[in-house]
Amino acid sequence: MVKSIPKMLKIGSDKFETKTTQMADVIILGAGPAGLSGGYELVKRNNKHVFLFEKDGQAGGISKTIKFRGCFFDLGGHRFHTDLPEVSGLWEEILGKDFLVRKRLSRIYYKNKFFNYPLTLANAFFGLGILESLVIVSSYLKSKILPSKNEKTMEQWVSNRFGRKLFKTFFKTYTEKVWGIPCDKLSSDWSAQRIKNLSLFEAIKNSVLPRGKVKAKTLIDKFYYPKYGPGMMYEEMARKIVEYGGEVRLDSSVRELIAEGSEIKSVLIESDNKMGRYLAKNFISTIPVNQLVKMISPGADKHVIEAADGLRYRSFISVSVILKCSNSFPDNWIYVHSPEIKLGRIQNFRNWSPFMVDEENKTTLGLEYFCNENDEFWKMSDDEMIKLGLEEFAKLNLIAEKWEFLDGFVVRIPKAYPVYDSSYIKNMKIVRKYLDTFSNLQTIGRNGMFRYNNMDHSVLSGLWAARNVLGEKNDIWDIND
Ligand SMILES: Cc1cc2nc3c(=O)[nH]c(=O)nc-3n(C[C@H](O)[C@H](O)[C@H](O)COP(=O)(O)OP(=O)(O)OC[C@H]3O[C@@H](n4cnc5c(N)ncnc54)[C@H](O)[C@@H]3O)c2cc1C
Incomplete structure (x- = not known):
């Protein structure tokens, strides 16, 4: 050739x-x-x-998958979703029946509580209590009456659509974990691409109305995933x-x-x-x-x-672990917003596809950290990272039954996110x-x-x-x- x-x-x-x-x-x-x-x-x-x-x-x-001791590990969790017919057509052409349709469940962990993600009205207000909910509503109304004229930063963009209080509750800490810079230094372009067309009003509408034609990108409750x-x-x-x-x-x-x-x-x-x-x-x-x-x-x-x-790019580290435990938790993934925990997100691969795990009594997790290439965290040894990951995971009490760590490995991805x-x-x-x-x-x-x-x-x-x-x-x- x-x-x-x-x-x-x-x-x-x-x-x-x-x-x-x-x-x-x-x-x-x-x-x-x-x-x-x-x-x-x-x-x-x-x-x-x-x-x-x-x-x-x-x-x-x-988007590669790593095979380790009979189990399959995604670097992050890669939902296949698109509104581009030529891309979905190509994906189906390549994998056919091995391209599964999976149900999505993802939640936010914040102040020792779990909140649905995407946010649903009753769940968020019930979890936060009446007082905090009222503050959120009034802060939202304020953002509608007196929005920031300038929408240059992520903080301004989100506050204008959700109100300042909701921004601080559900956006600020996690976003700052991912990017490692304050939200008022992050360009609004990222939110505009990422949270396209979504506002508090849209989120409420989508949580009240039956899931039919949900337009906003973040509100998709099913996705495709290879076996x-x-x-x-x-x-x-x-x-x-x-x-x-x-x-x-x-x-x-x-x-x-x-x-x-x-x-x-x-x-x-x-x-x-x-x-x-x-x-x-x-x-x-x-x-x-x-x-x-x-x-x-x-x-x-x-x-x-x-x-x-x-x-500049932001880096990403996946601490992949195999636990001995059959009943874990129902989510595909969980966002950890609590600022006292460095862990950013947890993937539960069995819920992405049951074929990712080779035995019933195993649970495989991706414990995800965000950092800069060659910073202190990046340079920690794999053993130290696995130890920290397991300690932080244990603090969340996600698994009720007694579990045991079987094995694990660490993948460092140096240029995971272009920084806007x-x-x-x-x-x-x-x-x-x-x-x-x-x-x-x-x-x-x-x-x-x-x-x-x-x-x-x-x-x-x-x-x-x-x-x-x-x-x-x-x-x-x-x-x-
Ligand atoms: C944590 C995380 C979760 C994600 N989740 C999702 C999701 O749920 N759904 C979704 O659609 N997308 C998701 N993405 C985005 C997705 O991973 C990327 O869009 C996709 O992998 C980009 O493909 P690419 O080919 O553009 O780049 P890459 O995947 O970065 O591929 C570029 C390739 O170039 C190679 N390369 C670089 N330098 C050289 C060199 N000097 N010589 C030879 N080869 C080189 C690299 O090794 C790499 O294989 C996620 C990303 C991250 C970081």
Whole structure:
């Protein structure tokens, strides 16, 4: 499938051996949902000379599933939901009957009580008591009469729609755990994308009226989920790409993109301690955009590098544990709002799919923490993290019966969330202007676009990028805008 050019290269340090240069039509950098969807679309439309390079040993990106001692662990919990027919069609085409429909139950833990999430009227007011409920209603009315004129920050955006009191009760602590910055420093763009079309009035309407046509994104009470977790979807996609004649190379890190004028000509890939040079006509990248900018040679101007450096990501750690215990709790996941507990969210994988756990008397959990790459928490040993996770989990008294810890592991995800701070729009403008100078390079996906994409947005960006290569003119930046 691949044309080999018998030309030997000597690259950089002596650590690397030389390797034959190889040629493809399209090279895709990263085999997460975005890259794989692009690759699949291309090979399905008969473009066989497609190479995907993935630095990890497994396809799927953040949406991969890890198998450990017979059980399956999602990194986070990945609901498959979309209002994009071409994405749902693709997901069904890939997995068919292994794509299960699951019921959603998620709650908020706050001040030793559980509240339904999405919030329901009776439950929230009953849980908070009459006095606090009255304060919430009056604060909501105040926000309607005297809203913040300026809606620049997350705090202003949410307070305008829910009132300040409800913002402080149900949004502030959790959001600050996730982002690690105060809500008045977080741009309103995140809320606008994430809590689309939802207000206290909508939430009340949805909790009182029968669940029919619920429009707001956060209020979906059913979702699709692959039998063995999200990784099953993307591993199957990778398998199909290879079956159709494309190549998916795992354990292959992109190190450099070499440009000549307005075109990227080749990439240097490090794999197995060797460096290989690959040429192509088109390049599609899902690599974090701040890293991509610095991989292109000749190097970008100083102001572009500075803008790229200004783009920050929040990291995520999943402490995955197996407990001996058959009756756990009914939720798919629980948000831990209580500020005295560092733990942010708990996943109960059996409730995502019963096939995730191999024995009836086991419960598997994902205990989720948010932090910055290389901060104190990030550097804690795996054993310390598992110990802390179990201690914090025990404090919540979620499982009534006696349970026992069997085993566990920790996954650190360095660039899980693009941070929408006050300078990201300005920085992205500079970075995009620079990347637009390359006529044959498209940047897609969550980190490639520096956008809070769900899987469906990333998948669509892959499909559109592939079709652009084939002559269509889709504006990828319209996705999830
Ligand atoms: C905790 C959490 C929960 C989530 N829950 C949901 C959910 O319920 N529903 C939903 O739809 N979405 C959810 N998401 C979002 C979802 O994970 C992403 O939208 C999706 O994985 C993005 O796909 P992607 O291909 O754009 O990027 P990624 O998944 O980040 O894939 C990019 C790939 O590029 C590879 N790569 C990076 N650098 C290099 C390099 N130098 N060389 C080679 N390869 C490289 C990476 O290893 C990775 O495999 C969640 C995300 C998080 C963090």
